[in-house]
Amino acid sequence: DGREELLSVALATELCADLIDGGVEDLHFYTLNKPSLTQDIARALGVTPRVELRHVA
Secondary structure, three states, X not given: OOHXXXXXXXXXXXXXXXXXXXXXXXXXOOOOOOHHHXXXXXXXXXXXXXXXXXXXX
């Protein structure tokens, strides 16, 4: 019903925000064939892509 995904995004977003607040400048994600989770985390953090994917693929 989507609760697991919502919880995953919330926890990962909180962890990433703590890392950023602690001075970490770059984060790396392994998407494990679920890029939408990473996109949701990035959106929640207010991160926007610098380059569109079609320009790098």
